[in-house]
Amino acid sequence: MLLEKLLEEFHMDLGMINPEQSRLYDSFFEKMSLKRNTFLIQEGEVERYSYFIAEGMARCWTLNHKGEEQTFWFCKAGTFSMSNISFTLQEKSEFSVQLLVDSVIYRINTEKVNDLYAAIPPLKITFGDLTARLLSRLLKRNIDLIKxxxxxxxxxxxxxxxxxxxxxxxxxxxxxxxxxxxxxxxxxxxxx
Structure with missing residues (x-):
């Protein structure tokens, strides 16, 4: 179940969602098996989907001031792709997200996200908590690279x-x- 994987990854209470809601959650996503090096998004594009990585890993990168690829984040199994920033804001992505290995991905579009929130109202609050936890991880990574x-x-x-x-x-x-x-x-x- 996708939602359980996500909540476990972020150390959140699994009891906040019941098994029926979890099955319903999964039904909103389309499963995809993608090959290594596939781009989920390329810099400058606007993301049309939110991607959950069930199996595999992706890297987030951009070109630095020297024109070299600079990796700044890895999206591992049990998390959403960082392309969700472009998806949520509907703005051009400032970076590319590329699969490092053959991966199993689940995707959802904006219309289905709205339907999902209507079907399971507590998810909106849960995803707000998940966003805060992700921001905390990003900040911790920056601090750890200094420390x-x-x-x-x-x-x-x-x-x-x-x-x-x-x-x-x-x-x-x-x-x-x-x-x-x-x-x-x-x-x-x-x-x-």
């Missing part, structure tokens, strides 16, 4: 992402940590 060395943050990432961490290309991890691939290679030699 911890790239090596310490790399070790944290290994724990946070589990086995799927091995699917993330090293260039994307280095970019996310704000270091060169060569510096990441030295960190990995010290750890392993």
């Amino acid at each position: 911890y060395s790239p090596e310490q943050y790399y070790l944290y990432m290994m724990e946070e992402y589990g086995p799927v961490f091995n699917s993330i290309p090293l260039k994307d991890i280095a970019s996310y940590l704000g270091i060169t691939p060569q510096a990441l290679s030295r960190i990995r030699k010290r750890i392993f």
Whole structure:
């Protein structure tokens, strides 16, 4: 059940939604199996769907001032894609979201979201709480990159992402940590 996965990921009370509501929630989404490197959105587009990642992982990136890809977030299983920002605001996306591995995605459009909120009114409040928790994660990531060395943050990432961490290309991890691939290679030699 999608909603349970989402609530578990954000450490929220599963009792707030009953099994019938959970099944109803899932019925509003369209399941898709997508291949590695598929874009959910490219910078400059307006997102038409909200994507829930059931299995797999995506990266959020943009071009930095040097014209190089800069990864700034990973969307893991049990979370919505960060393209939801463009979807919710109906504004052009400031970044691209691309799948790192073959993934199972569930998507929903604006009309169905409105129908979903009408069918399960408590979701509007729940999603407000989820948005606050996501903002907290984004802020924590920025603070952690200041507080911890790239090596310490790399070790944290290994724990946070589990086995799927091995699917993330090293260039994307280095970019996310704000270091060169060569510096990441030295960190990995010290750890392993």
